[in-house]
Amino acid sequence: MDWLPAALFWGVPLAYILFRGFRSPDQRFLERWARVYGIELTEANRPMIVAYLRRTTRIRTVGALVGLATSILFVTLTNGGQSNSFLGNGLFLALVGYLVGTVVAEAVVPRPPRGAVRTASLVPRTLQDYLPGHAVAALRGLPALSVALIPVYVVAKAWSDAPVSNISEFGFAVTSAILLVMAIGIEVMQRMIVHRPQPVLALDLVEADDAIRSASVHALAGGGVALSLIWLTYQLGAIGNGQAAVLSWVLAFLAILSIGLALASWIDLAHPKEWRVRRHVQQGSRA
């Protein structure tokens, strides 16, 4: 019966994740989703929303699970089940997988067809219409902060007599640079989602399409910000090791705060409680 605690530890959350990721969106779920984005469910837009939610949730879940499995495999193969490396951080790789899943889902989700007469709305679309400004700022600022910590780590490692961390300065810098490139890639992807063609067939379809765009942009932002904060946690922990007690405690506190913020930001951004696409708010006021 030695396997029972481990099976419960991994099995229960895994079963919950699989249930959440693979269930078909029921009426209650759809109504809640529509309320979040302030749209009305109609016979015309319902199939489009159901198809989007079903596919994206499944693909993102598979991505996150592949990331988690990679982490477990890495830890098992490299260090017999013990690892201090960020590649051994299950949450980190699960988020990477989630982000990859989000990108893949965007490529495979069906789009509304064009009519014989081409139509377009004269209301501009900008990233800030689909995502709160603080999320855009966090997605830009956190990787920049991570890069700014590279010289701090180099100095901390050079000045400390005690061993600071097992990660080299080069590895520290490369990972920060990868994070920066990832953040740029996420923003490019978000802009592609916002600017992809939107034929205007009916108002309910346009509103549903904009809600879908917003949900995808939110998912990318949630994953990106959480990933940046997890790396920041690791960086702060690495800098804090081997420092004077007070500084070490402060950095450890900031690292714990950062991991908490990572989870909170992923939950809050990827699953907003309420978000109205501003484009429609503007359009409504002028109609």
Place this chain on the structure above:
Amino acid sequence: MILRVDPGSPVPPYEQIRSQVTRMIASGVLQEGQRLPAIRQLASDLDLAGGTVARAYRELERDGLIVTRGRHGTFVNGARERAASPDRERRLAEAAGAFAVQAAQLGVDPREALKVAQQAMQSLPS
């Protein structure tokens, strides 16, 4: 505020865009200072080449109806700026000429034609 472009129409797509935007501005659907979508967005939504939308925007700008403010985007011009358009009188004469030709082709009495024109003018928001 929905643009419709019919690819099967004998009217070129850029002219379809230009005339619809002109009508929307004249009727007050598009208001002064309102931002228009970027050329790339409109071209992608209408499945047209960027150059087609750019030409429509260029002509609207030449007519003083819209103004491009660099990277901030393209905006609907105010009535004062429109009135200051250099070839305003020439374009007005052209439009009146086209109207007169159309009325004559339809065999409409000039007084009746003027009455219809006046009604059309009055139906626009002041």
